Amino acid sequence: MSHYRGRFAPTPSGPLHFGSLVAALASYLDARRAGGEWLLRIEDIDPPRCPSGAADAILRQLEAFGLHWDGPVLWQHNRGDAYQAALERLTALGLAYPCSCSRKQWRDFPIYPxxxxxxxxxxxKPVAWRLRSDLGLRPVVWQDRLFGEQCFDPAELGDVVLKRKDGLWAYQLAVVVDDADQGISDVVRGFDLLDNTPWQRQLQHALGYPEPRYLHLPLITGEGGQKLSKQNLAPALPADDASVRPLLHAALAALDQAPPDALATAPVAEQLAWGLEAWSVARIRPQAERPLTDTPG
Incomplete structure (x- = not known):
């Protein structure tokens, strides 16, 4: 993994919002500053959550902010064969098993027992497929590029679902298989996914995949401390140039890169050039959450 390969992997459950922009911008700048590639993956393995046109809207939004990706877009909806092959390997290793239990049945337990x-x-009854978190790599230790050493026992997090009862693939398996197949060396994403990393490390270890480096970013929160998300009806990013410029500037500020005030009205290409030159992970304050009102500028 001497060559940097990063990625941005949104779920097309709706258009991107400001929190999405911060994550996309950070992963883009980190890849470009390293002289690496920046790939785009659309994580559309859950069709009921992905309205028609949402993915195309995301592509247009990224282009409006000058975040141009390398190579073709990878779509998860046609990756089922790769996920199935990985599940069969895990099953043969005794690390995956079918489960008929419903959430209602084990609601009195903190994790699936x-x-x-x-x-x-x-x-x-229909079955889901789960990971044997008690048999894999334990404990899982890694060095996050912002939050430092992390240590988790995945067995304390529970046996995560790899394939759902309705036959749809679950995030944990799909993301690990796709990162490996795309040769991803560095993952840059929000702090809300930090405690997903132990399961993903277990899967990487079991399947013999390389382990990417991880950089988890402070979550941007809105009123009431809620994470900016599509579920919380965070406003969609606009695509018109007059709105894009100040939002890109605000995203640089949210990443603690301290862009000059005058840059807020500069063209997108100029702002990205400044951001690329200035980019430093060391500037980012290691906070789990970052209120939108705490963003300078």
Whole structure:
């Protein structure tokens, strides 16, 4: 992994918002500053959550902010064969198992108690497939580029779902397979995914995949401390140039890069050139959350 390969991997459940922009910009600048590639993956493995046209809107938004990716877009919806092959390998290793239990059945437990580890409890019911978190790599230790050393025991997090009862693939397996197949060397993403990393490290270790470096970013929060998200109805990013310029400047500020005030009205290309020259992870304050009102500028 001597060559840097980064990626931005949005779920097309709606258009990008300011929190998405901060994550995309950070991953873009980190890749470009390293002289590396920046890939785009559309994580559309959950069709009911992905309205028609949302993915195309995301592509237009990224282009409006000058965030141009390398190579073709990877779409998860046609990657089922690769995920199935990985699941079969995990099953052969004794690290994945079918599970008939419903969330309602184990609602009194903090995590799924592993009832189906030694055999499906209710064979006549549909099954999901889970990861044996107690048998894989434990503990999982890695050095986050912003938050420093992290140490988790995945067994304390539970046996995560790899394939759902409805036959749809789950995020944890899909992201690991795709990162490996795309040769991703560096993952830059929000702090809300930091505690997903132990499962992903377990899967990488079990499947013999390389382990990317991780940089988790402070989450941008809105009123009431809620994460900016599509579920919380965060406003969509506009695509008109007059609105794009100040928002790009605000995203640089949210990443603690301290862009000069005069840059807020500069063309997108000029702002990105400044951001590329100035980019430093060391400037980012290691906070789990970053209120939008705490963003200078």
């Amino acid at each position: 592993g009832w189906c580890r030694d055999g499906v409890r209710e064979p006549d």
